[in-house]
Amino acid sequence: MKVSVVVFPGSNCDSDCFNVMKDVMKCDTQFVWHKDHDLKKPDLVILPGGFSYGDYLRCGAIARFSPVMREVVQFANNGGTVIGICNGFQILLEAGLLPGAMLANRSLKFICKHVWLRTENTKSKFTNRLKPAQVLNIPIAHGEGNYTADPDTIKRLRDENRIVFRYSSESGEIADKFNPNGAVENIAGILNEKGNVLGMMPHPERASEDILGSHDGRGIWESLLESAGK
Amino acid sequence: MKTFNAKVNVTLKKSVLDPQGQTVLEALHSLGYKGTENLRVGKYFEVTLNAQDENSAKTQLKEMCEKLLVNTVIEQYEVHLS
Structure with a gap:
C-alpha cells in the first residue's frame, strides 16, 4: 500500500504517521508538502493531526484552502481513501x-489522554479487521473535538451506519460520562457517504506500537491494508 | 473603485451550544451580576476593501463570509458596510 502523509504548516503528527506507516506497517510512505499539487499516486492519504496555520480563525479553516487540498478533494471524490486524524478530521469538515x-x-480544556472507543461499524475499509463492538484504547489530544451537526445529519449518519467510533467505557458502554468533549452521541469518528473518507479525533498512530502503551490503532491500518489488497 | 469599510459580526447559531459563552456567563454571575441571563461569545472582523460600488462590495463580502470567515454549519453572521 502506498501512503501519502500531507504536511501542513503546523502539522505535528506527520512524523508519527510516517513512522507507523513506514516502519511499523512496512508501507511505501512519503510526505506531501501542502503546496504541492502531486499526491504521488497513493492508495491512502493521511491528513495528520496538529495545529495547521496555528488554528487561526477556526481549526482547519485555512488549511482547507492549501494548494494540495484541491487534489485531496479530487482524490476523495474519485473514491480514493482518505483518513483525517484530529486536525485532519477538522480539515475534512471544513473542506466539506x-x-x-x-x-x-x-x-473548554485541551484534553490529552487515553480514551476507550467502541467500534460501531466493521464493514468499512477502515475497520474490516476489527470485531463488532470491539473496544479500542487510543489517545485523544485536542481542544476542539466537540462534534456537532444538525439533527437530520446525525440521523443520516446513524441510519447509514456512518458513525464508526463512539467514546465508551472500557467495557463498551456508551454514556455521557465517557464522553470526553461533549460530542453529539459520543461521536469520535465518522465516514463520508461513499465510505472512502474517515475522520476521527483519536490518534491511532499514537497507539500502534506496544512501547507506546497500546497497539489498538493497528487494527485500522491492518484493515486498510486488507482492503487495499497489498 | 471606491473604498469600503465593513464590520462583520460572527456568532454561534442559537441552536448551537456555546461552552465559552456559558463559562463567561457563570463568571459574571459569580461577580454578582445575577441579572445576566444570556451571553454568547462571537468574532468580529474589520475589513477594508475596494469595489466598484456598494453592491459589488456586498457581494464580495457575502462570498468572503461563506467561503472563509464563517462556518455556516455552526455560525451566523451580519455585515455592516460603511
Missing part, C-alpha cells in the same frame, strides 16, 4: 468532505 463541525470541548 465530511458533514458537521467542531466546537470547543465542553470543558
